[in-house]
Amino acid sequence: MIVVDAMNVIGSKPDGWWKDRGGALARLVDALVAFDFDQWVVVVADGRPVPGLPSGTRGNVELRYAGRSDPDAADDEIIALLAELNCGESDSREDQPVTVVSSDRALISRAEQLGARCEGARSFRRRLGW
Numbered sequence: 001m002i003v004v005d006a007m008n009v010i011g012s013k014p015d016g017w018w019k020d021r022g023g024a025l026a027r028l029v030d031a032l033v034a035f036d037f038d039q040w041v042v043v044v045a046d047g048r049p050v051p052g053l054p055s056g057t058r059g060n061v062e063l064r065y066a067g068r069s070d071p072d073a074a075d076d077e078i079i080a081l082l083a084e085l086n087c088g089e090s091d092s093r094e095d096q097p098v099t100v101v102s103s104d105r106a107l108i109s110r111a112e113q114l115g116a117r118c119e120g121a122r123s124f125r126r127r128l129g130w
Helices: 006-010 021-035 073-085 105-113 121-128
Strands: 002-005 041-045 056-058 061-065 099-101 117-119
Touching (some): 002 006, 002 073, 006 021, 006 041, 006 073, 021 061, 073 105
Parallel strands (some): 002 099, 041 061
Antiparallel strands (some): 056 061
């Protein structure tokens, strides 16, 4: 499973995303669906659902909203998901380790303490070609 800190990935490239946050999130989700990962991808975004982009699944990509907009909203949601998955335990729901995609040092530290692997936002974007 890959868990994506959406706004951290979107914000890693200064391409004017801040002028249309909802559009940027939609483009990220579209890029993830098009990449066709061979594992489940969960995208976690800050705040409430963007009009026209509800939470839910598209292929093997699931979009979730943190429901609040404070600075650590998505981070807390990601950590809760990792704790729920027991990603550091041998009886995890998946054979592959969970990878968290973010460049947020605090989130990376928290995720690694729970047994997740981490990948930087820019590296992930390059892999996507996005």
